[in-house]
Amino acid sequence: MSDSKKARILELTELLHQYSHAYYNLNTTSVPDAEYDELFDELVALEAAYPDFIQEHSPTQRVGAKPLDKFSQFEHTLPMLSLEKAKTEEELSQFNKRISESLDSESEITFCCEPKLDGVALSLHYQHGLLKRAVTRGDGFTGEDVTQNARTIKSVPLKLLGDEHPAMLEIRGEAYIPLSMFAQMNDRSGASGEKLFANPRNAASGSLRQLDAKIASCRPLSFSAYSVGDVEDTHTQLDQSSHYARLQQLQSMGLAVSPLLKKVKGISAVIAYCHDILKQRDQLGFEIDGVVIKVDSLAQQQALGFVARAPRWAIAFKFPAQEQLTTLLDVEFQVGRTGAITPVARLAPVEVGGVTVSNATLHNQDEINRLGIKIGDTVTVRRAGDVIPQIVAVLLERRPPQAHDIVFPAACPVCHSAVERVSGEAVARCSGGLFCPAQLKESIKHFVSRKAMDIDGLGDKLVEQLVDQQLVKTPADIYTLDMPALIGLERMAEKSALKLLNAIKSSSQTSLPRFIYALGIREVGEATALNLAQHFGSLPAIANATVEQLLAVNDVGNIVAEHLLSFFAEPHNQQVIADLQHVGINWPDITVQQASAQPLAGFTVVLTGTLSAMGRDDAKARLQQLGAKVSGSVSAKTYAVIAGDNAGSKLAKANDLNVPVWTEQQMLDLFNRNGVA
Numbered sequence: 001m002s003d004s005k006k007a008r009i010l011e012l013t014e015l016l017h018q019y020s021h022a023y024y025n026l027n028t029t030s031v032p033d034a035e036y037d038e039l040f041d042e043l044v045a046l047e048a049a050y051p052d053f054i055q056e057h058s059p060t061q062r063v064g065a066k067p068l069d070k071f072s073q074f075e076h077t078l079p080m081l082s083l084e085k086a087k088t089e090e091e092l093s094q095f096n097k098r099i100s101e102s103l104d105s106e107s108e109i110t111f112c113c114e115p116k117l118d119g120v121a122l123s124l125h126y127q128h129g130l131l132k133r134a135v136t137r138g139d140g141f142t143g144e145d146v147t148q149n150a151r152t153i154k155s156v157p158l159k160l161l162g163d164e165h166p167a168m169l170e171i172r173g174e175a176y177i178p179l180s181m182f183a184q185m186n187d188r189s190g191a192s193g194e195k196l197f198a199n200p201r202n203a204a205s206g207s208l209r210q211l212d213a214k215i216a217s218c219r220p221l222s223f224s225a226y227s228v229g230d231v232e233d234t235h236t237q238l239d240q241s242s243h244y245a246r247l248q249q250l251q252s253m254g255l256a257v258s259p260l261l262k263k264v265k266g267i268s269a270v271i272a273y274c275h276d277i278l279k280q281r282d283q284l285g286f287e288i289d290g291v292v293i294k295v296d297s298l299a300q301q302q303a304l305g306f307v308a309r310a311p312r313w314a315i316a317f318k319f320p321a322q323e324q325l326t327t328l329l330d331v332e333f334q335v336g337r338t339g340a341i342t343p344v345a346r347l348a349p350v351e352v353g354g355v356t357v358s359n360a361t362l363h364n365q366d367e368i369n370r371l372g373i374k375i376g377d378t379v380t381v382r383r384a385g386d387v388i389p390q391i392v393a394v395l396l397e398r399r400p401p402q403a404h405d406i407v408f409p410a411a412c413p414v415c416h417s418a419v420e421r422v423s424g425e426a427v428a429r430c431s432g433g434l435f436c437p438a439q440l441k442e443s444i445k446h447f448v449s450r451k452a453m454d455i456d457g458l459g460d461k462l463v464e465q466l467v468d469q470q471l472v473k474t475p476a477d478i479y480t481l482d483m484p485a486l487i488g489l490e491r492m493a494e495k496s497a498l499k500l501l502n503a504i505k506s507s508s509q510t511s512l513p514r515f516i517y518a519l520g521i522r523e524v525g526e527a528t529a530l531n532l533a534q535h536f537g538s539l540p541a542i543a544n545a546t547v548e549q550l551l552a553v554n555d556v557g558n559i560v561a562e563h564l565l566s567f568f569a570e571p572h573n574q575q576v577i578a579d580l581q582h583v584g585i586n587w588p589d590i591t592v593q594q595a596s597a598q599p600l601a602g603f604t605v606v607l608t609g610t611l612s613a614m615g616r617d618d619a620k621a622r623l624q625q626l627g628a629k630v631s632g633s634v635s636a637k638t639y640a641v642i643a644g645d646n647a648g649s650k651l652a653k654a655n656d657l658n659v660p661v662w663t664e665q666q667m668l669d670l671f672n673r674n675g676v677a
């Protein structure tokens with residue numbers, strides 16, 4: 001009896017181990033979540049009844065028993081060195097020259113390149129394939145034993161895949177937190193009043209150095225392996241010739257390695273790789289601070305050896321830093337489309353991540369309080385991903401005596417209406433509505449924008465003039481503009497006025513999703529507008545829907561439903577819609593599609609390259625109409641990548657991951673077959 005239980009425990013342990021490797025390291029799903037959970041629960045129950053049979057690498061054993069008082073120190077068998085750094089192409093070429101001369105090599109050197117993750121270096125010790133210890137880099141000679149925490153990282157295998165393993169295998173790599181997870185983690189911390197982490201690296205370091213592994217287990221750490229350290233007794237011979245081949249071996253043992261790892265020949269190819277990674281930097285989904293370049297041949301590595309504390313065969317090409325120090329000169333308050341008042345920091349201009357930054361958002365009063373920031377302070381400004389610059393820290397020790405408090409205005413800085421703050425909400429709002437010129441301008445800018453009514457040539461400056469001169473007081477006024485009105489505006493010649501009038505006219509024939517989006521209902525973005533249009537088919541059906549009916553729409557929750565109800569109940573908004581229809585805005589109603597008639601329902605597709613038959617936004621809208629989720633990044637879970645002309649890294653990644661690639665024509669055929677052409 002107990003034999004069969006033991007066999008089942010072993011079977012479940014192996015099965016869950018494989019599934020988890022596929023999910024966390026290969027980005028593929030081998031079983032539905034519900035089935036994984038069921039098997040996991042079965043294993044928990046069996047282990048509770050037969051604790052003697054619990055395997056050290058059981059997925060139930062990731063979180064250790066009790067918190068530690070402090071970490072013990074561990075001396076690295078081989079020191080964890082640092083890397084020489086290069087900031088320019090010239091320095092990379094010098095590196096190449098140095099090693100070519102030292103190797104007395106006439107032919108081009110083969111290098112192995114990968115992005116340099118901005119996390120925390122971590123050394124994993126596997127004995128006969130089982131994870132026994134994890135140690136931080138520390139000072140390079142002695143680190144801290146963080147085994148309890150490293151065991152909670154899902155992409156760290158507790159047991160290596162395969163049957164035969166060296167008695168001891170040390171794997172080195174980087175523990176890091178992906179950007180999306182970092183944002184979620186800080187959102188949660190902010191909501192519960194906890195301290196926020198300034199950046200993903202601090203978050204990774206803080207998480208790895210938690211004394212309570214239960215807390216660490218809730219932190220979204222990942223691990224990516226980049227080299228082999230100490231190895232003892234190897235039956236299973238590790239590749240002895242190439243660094244790249246070794247990393248592939250690590251991958252087959254169940255470790256994640258960089259998906260962007262590339263073997264290239266010659267320094268020009270290295271430089272091209274660095275340019276390519278720098279271009280992709282904001283879209284990678286994790287923070288990097290450069291590229292690491294290593295001589296691929298292990299024999300050449302050995303011949304080159306080490307200088308001081310760094311290998312001679314490797315170099316880190318550093319990218320521009322994404323954080324810099326600067327001074328807060330002043331704070332201005334901007335009024336948005338919905339009346340939200342946002343404090344905007346005016347900064348002494350500074351280069352961050354290759355771009356000059358002179359403004360950063362301070363979000364709201366809570367953020368000002370949290371940072372404890374004053375005008376005159378020295379601050380750390382951060383610009384990462386495609387997120388707007390943020391102030392992440394104040395250097396209190398550098399506060400000048402004349403630093404002074406930021407005073408939030410009691411009245412709207414534009415229309416002087418009262419500022420209201422709903423209890424429980426962080427945002428303060430101007431109560432002026434469309435009486436407030438700032439809100440009116442922002443509403444009109446949104447209404448005419450590309451994804452809304454798409455009026456070409458009606459840019460921000462022009463909208464501001466039209467509102468300032470009271471030519472536009474409501475969106476419908478745009479459609480009654482005429483030549484004499486336009487000609488009176490700054491920098492508006494007859495030719496451009498005529499062009500604008502034509503653009504205004506052609507925008508009046510629109511689509512229901514565009515019109516709903518253009519109305520600027522709070523929390524109703526492009527995707528929600530599309531979902532509403534597809535679900536209800538017509539504007540009256542949306543305007544008259546009950547809360548229950550609204551909640552049945554994809555992506556519509558209580559808050560969005562409330563905003564929709566109050567928008568359509570407001571007589572002023574009803575009048576705006578009636579006026580717009582009166583001046584000729586029209587759109588065809590939509591035939592409501594059943595979910596089952598959506599051939600791409602539940603699938604994620606990625607558009608890349610230049611399309612010739614239609615713009616990317618139009619293709620995206622049609623794909624969404626067919627049920628697809630359109631994503632900006634390719635993973636093994638992507639259903640298809642649609643590649644237009646000059647497709648680059650996303651196409652390459654799709655090929656690497658065996659994700660199907662469709663031509664633009666295949667996409668158009670699908671549109672035709674499904675009546676969304």
Ligand code: I6G
Pocket residue numbers: 080081082083114115116117121226227292311314
């Ligand atoms: O600090 C490091 C980051 C990434 C490294 C490293 C690396 O490879 C991708 N490789 C070595 C050899 C060293 N530090 C010493």
